[in-house]
Amino acid sequence: MGMERCERLYVGGAWKLPETPTEAIPLVSPATEEIIGSVASGSASDVNSAVAAARAAFPTFSSTSPAERAQLLKQILDLMEERAEELAQAICREMGSAIGFARASQVPFGIAHVRAAIDVLEDYAFIRKQGTTAIAKEAIGVCGLITPWNWPLYQITAKVAPALAAGCTFLLKPSELSPLSAHLFAQIMHDAGTPPGVFNMVTGRGEDVGAAIASHPDIDMISITGSTRAGILVAQAAAPTVKRVTQELGGKSPNIILNDADFARVIPLGVAAAFRNVGQSCSAPTRMLVPADRLDEVAELAAATAQAMIVGNPSDDATDLGPVANRNQFAKVQEMIGVGIAEGAKLICGGLGKPEGLSAGYFVKLTIFSEVRPDMRIAQEEIFGPVLCIIPYADEDEAIRIANDTVYGLGSHVQSSDLDRARRIAGKIRAGQVHINYPAWDGFAAFGGYKQSGNGREYGVFGMDEYLETKAILGYFPE
Structure with a gap:
C-alpha cells in the first residue's frame, strides 16, 4: 500500500x-x-x-x-x-x-x-x-x-x-x-x-x-x-x-448488573460492550456495577472473557481488537492503567505495556480492575481504551447512586431477568440512553447526554x- x-x-x-x-x-x-x-x-x-x-x-x-x-x-x-x-x-x-x-x-x-x-x-x-x-x-x-x-x-x-x-x-x-x-x-x-x-x-x-x-x-x-x-x-x-x-x-457509562441477572451470559456481554472498538466509544459501559457478594464470581467471568479475545493486526480477519487509534491515546491509556494500580484497585488481567509479541503499534493489554471504589480516578475519568472497572455495591439504591455519581450522563445499561425492575431503575439513571438487557442498536433512538456529556x-x-x-x-x- x-x-x-x-x-x-x-x-x-x-x-x-x-x-x-x-x-x-x-x-x-x-x-x-x-x-x-x-x-x-x-x-x-x-x-x-x-x-x-x-x-x-x-x-x-x-x-x-x-x-x-x-x-x-x-x-x-x-x-x-x-x-x-x-x-x-x-x-x-x-x-x-x-x-x-x-x-x-x-x-x-x-x-x-x-x-x-x-x-x-x-x-x-x-x-x-x-x-x-x-x-x-x-x-x-x-x-x-x-x-x-x-x-x-x-x-x-x-x-x-x-x-x-x-x-x-x-x-x-x-x-x-x-x-x-x-x-x-x-x-x-x-x-x-x-x-x-x-x-x-x-x-x-x-x-x-x-x-x-x-x-x-x-x-x-x-x-x-x-x-x-x-x-x-x-x-x-x-x-x-x-x-x-x-x-x-464524553462518557463514563455504568452497567448495573442486578442480582437476578444470568451472570454467565451478562458478564461476558458486558466485557465485550466495554471493549467494543477497543473501548474507544463515548458511550462504552466501562463501569460494571455488581453485587458485592458476587464480586469474585464476576471477576473470574470477566477475566476469562478478556483473555479469550484476540488483540492483533487489524487487517487480519481473526483479530477481535486492533490497537488504540493514535500515540496520544496510547499514552493516556497507559497513564490511567498506572493510576488504577497506584490507587489500589485489584488488577485481574492486563496492565501496563503492550501485549506479548506486539512491540510495534499502539496495542494495549485488555485491562480489568476489580474492587474499584467510586471515588477513584479510574472510576470517574473517561479513559477511552480497553479498561474496565468492576465496582461492588451493597444494594439497589447504592447501585443507582454510584451509577449517577459522575459528571457524565451519556449511555447506561441495566441487566435483570425482571423487566419491571429494570424499567424502574432505567427511570432513575441520569443519562441520555439506557439499554436494558443488551438490546440491538437502534439508529432512530435519540442519542445524546445529560450533564457534561x-x-x-x-x-x-x-x-x-x-x-x-x-x-x-x-x-x-x-x-
Whole structure:
C-alpha cells in the first residue's frame, strides 16, 4: 500500500489545495507506527471560502422539496453500499479498527444514518396546524460539523444525513487523525450529485480549522462530537455570535448488573460492550456495577472473557481488537492503567505495556480492575481504551447512586431477568440512553447526554430536529 495523500479540501463542489500553503499533517498507522499518508492542513481562510460557498448555496437548497433531498440521500446511500469494502479498509488503516469490526459495525452503522434520514423525510411534517397558527420547521442555515476519529464514518453520517435532510448547507471538519474515510465520503457526496456548496470539507487541526468554524459569524449552528474539553472550547468560541451548539461529548457509562441477572451470559456481554472498538466509544459501559457478594464470581467471568479475545493486526480477519487509534491515546491509556494500580484497585488481567509479541503499534493489554471504589480516578475519568472497572455495591439504591455519581450522563445499561425492575431503575439513571438487557442498536433512538456529556440529540427524527428552526405563522389557517 503506497502513501495516501489527502492533501486537497472539498470546497464549492471541487477539490482544491489549501489557500495558504502549509505543511501537510502526517498520517501514522496505529498498527505499525509508520507514516502511511498525509492530510491537508486547512486554515481560517479555507473555512471562510467554504462558509461563503455554503452560504451561497443555502437559499436554493433550503427551498428544495423533501422528495428531492430524499433522492439525493438515496444516491449517497447507494454509493456507500457499493463502496462499503473500500470504506472499511480505510477505517482499518487510519484508526486501527479490526477489519471484521469495520465491516460489521463501523461502515453498516454509518450507512444506517443515511437510511434513517431518508425514512424520517418520508413523513416529516414541515408545517403543522395548531388552531389558526402554522408551526413551520425551516432549515437553520449554514452548519459547521466537527467529527472525531473513533467512529469516523459513523459520526460524519450522523451529522451530514440529518443536516442534508433538513435542507441545510454545511462545512465538515473531520478528524485529521482519520482522514481516509472522510475523503472517500467526500468523493461519494460529489459523485452522488450534491449541488456545489451544499457539502464542503476542510481538514486540519482543531486549533486552526475547528476554532475558525466555532467563531465564524456566518455559521448558524455547530454540531460537535468529541471530548468534553473540546466541546467547552467550541461553545465558548461560539457564544459571541449566539449560534446553536449541539455537543455529543464524553462518557463514563455504568452497567448495573442486578442480582437476578444470568451472570454467565451478562458478564461476558458486558466485557465485550466495554471493549467494543477497543473501548474507544463515548458511550462504552466501562463501569460494571455488581453485587458485592458476587464480586469474585464476576471477576473470574470477566477475566476469562478478556483473555479469550484476540488483540492483533487489524487487517487480519481473526483479530477481535486492533490497537488504540493514535500515540496520544496510547499514552493516556497507559497513564490511567498506572493510576488504577497506584490507587489500589485489584488488577485481574492486563496492565501496563503492550501485549506479548506486539512491540510495534499502539496495542494495549485488555485491562480489568476489580474492587474499584467510586471515588477513584479510574472510576470517574473517561479513559477511552480497553479498561474496565468492576465496582461492588451493597444494594439497589447504592447501585443507582454510584451509577449517577459522575459528571457524565451519556449511555447506561441495566441487566435483570425482571423487566419491571429494570424499567424502574432505567427511570432513575441520569443519562441520555439506557439499554436494558443488551438490546440491538437502534439508529432512530435519540442519542445524546445529560450533564457534561453534551447538549442536543442525534439519530432519527431527533437528529433532524436539531438542524431546524421553529417559526410560528399566526393567521395561516383562518377560521
